[in-house]
Amino acid sequence: MGNQPIAFVLLALAMGALIGKFSLKGISLGSTAGTLFVGVILSMTAEAAYAITYSIPGILSSFMLLLFMYALGLKVGPEFFSGLRKGGLPFVGVGLIVFVLNWVICYFGAAWAGLAPGYATGLISGSYTKRRS
Numbered sequence: 001m002g003n004q005p006i007a008f009v010l011l012a013l014a015m016g017a018l019i020g021k022f023s024l025k026g027i028s029l030g031s032t033a034g035t036l037f038v039g040v041i042l043s044m045t046a047e048a049a050y051a052i053t054y055s056i057p058g059i060l061s062s063f064m065l066l067l068f069m070y071a072l073g074l075k076v077g078p079e080f081f082s083g084l085r086k087g088g089l090p091f092v093g094v095g096l097i098v099f100v101l102n103w104v105i106c107y108f109g110a111a112w113a114g115l116a117p118g119y120a121t122g123l124i125s126g127s128y129t130k131r132r133s
Contacts, residue, residue: 005054008046012039102127 016035022028029037046052084092106127110120 005056006060008042008054009039009056009060012042015042 013035016038017031018034019038020029020031020034043054046054103124106123107120110117110123
């Protein structure tokens with residue numbers, strides 16, 4: 001299995017689903033947490049005991065992300081518009097305020113600092129990242 005990362009993923013899915021079905025005093029991990037738990041344990045064991053590291057192919061990673069987004073959309077989609085009607089207006093307002101203030105601060109900040117107009121674009125792009133040192 002050292003050369004087959006897809007077999008590793010399928011093994012983690014199968015074992016995680018089995019572990020997720022067991023419950024102890026009414027508490028269970030569920031299939032999602034069980035799969036995550038098994039995947040972490042298998043990868044730690046493979047690296048520590050056999051010096052095997054896995055790199056999932058990009059196409060599989062993209063497919064799994066799309067599958068997750070589809071499943072999430074099926075679950076949350078019907079509730080999205082009803083949630084917007086009930087209390088979504090304040091969230092939309094906060095989002096718009098943050099967006100507009102970011103542009104205003106970056107534009108006038110670049111002008112105040114005497115930077116060329118192209119730097120304001122970099123400031124805006126960089127301000128939306130969450131990198132912490």
